[in-house]
Amino acid sequence: MTTNDQVYIEAILNGDANAFAVLVDRYKDLVFTLALRMMKHTEEAEEAAQDTFIKVYKSLKKFKGDSKFSTWIYRVAYNTCLDRLKKNKRQQYTVEINEYTEHQVKTLDNALDQIEAKEKEQAIQDCLALLPSEDSFLLTLYYFEELSLEEIAKIVGLKPNNVKVKLFRSRKKLATILKSKLDNDIIESYEGTYRAAYR
Numbered sequence: 001m002t003t004n005d006q007v008y009i010e011a012i013l014n015g016d017a018n019a020f021a022v023l024v025d026r027y028k029d030l031v032f033t034l035a036l037r038m039m040k041h042t043e044e045a046e047e048a049a050q051d052t053f054i055k056v057y058k059s060l061k062k063f064k065g066d067s068k069f070s071t072w073i074y075r076v077a078y079n080t081c082l083d084r085l086k087k088n089k090r091q092q093y094t095v096e097i098n099e100y101t102e103h104q105v106k107t108l109d110n111a112l113d114q115i116e117a118k119e120k121e122q123a124i125q126d127c128l129a130l131l132p133s134e135d136s137f138l139l140t141l142y143y144f145e146e147l148s149l150e151e152i153a154k155i156v157g158l159k160p161n162n163v164k165v166k167l168f169r170s171r172k173k174l175a176t177i178l179k180s181k182l183d184n185d186i187i188e189s190y191e192g193t194y195r196a197a198y199r
Contacts, residue, residue, distance in 0.1 A: 005069040012060055024053055027070065030145070031077045037128060037136035038081035048084055052077040067154050071147075075155045078137060085133060127177040135170035142167055 011019035031052050036045035055076050063072055124143055128136045141147045149160040
């Protein structure tokens with residue numbers, strides 16, 4: 001995919017504006033999803049996504065190819081949304097973090113693994129909408145894009161270790177929301193199994 005992207009990037013830099021449409025088509029859905037996670041409003045997410053592609057087009061020659069093009073484009077999307085949020089000074093959603101232990105967060109992951117893929121995706125999507133922007137963004141990359149800590153770190157401009165800490169906190173917030181949304185019996189039965197296994 002990366003080499004394929006590179007072919008289009010070179011075509012654009014050589015004056016073929018149509019080649020940009022291919023890249024937009026390839027990344028528009030995810031850029032919009034990430035923008036929606038940050039902005040929480042469809043219209044604002046659409047504007048942020050549009051801004052992202054304008055910035056990408058204008059600064060394409062700055063793309064050095066030392067990371068994947070997708071990583072670079074998601075970073076542009078992330079910064080564009082942050083700028084818009086700062087400008088709007090919108091009150092962020094906050095979620096009280098219950099003091100979940102690492103065991104409980106793992107237990108939650110195990111419970112999620114047992115749910116039908118489609119149902120799991122929907123449960124996470126619903127809960128992500130209730131999380132603060134940055135948590136929502138990080139977890140989208142983590143759960144849906146399955147990016148590595150290194151890739152996420154490049155996108156948000158942090159060290160992988162900081163991302164790990166942030167992700168853990170984000171997953172705790174997600175656990176708080178999911179716990180109330182998901183069938184408590186499912187989670188409790190897995191907690192019981194987990195406890196029994198470690199007695």
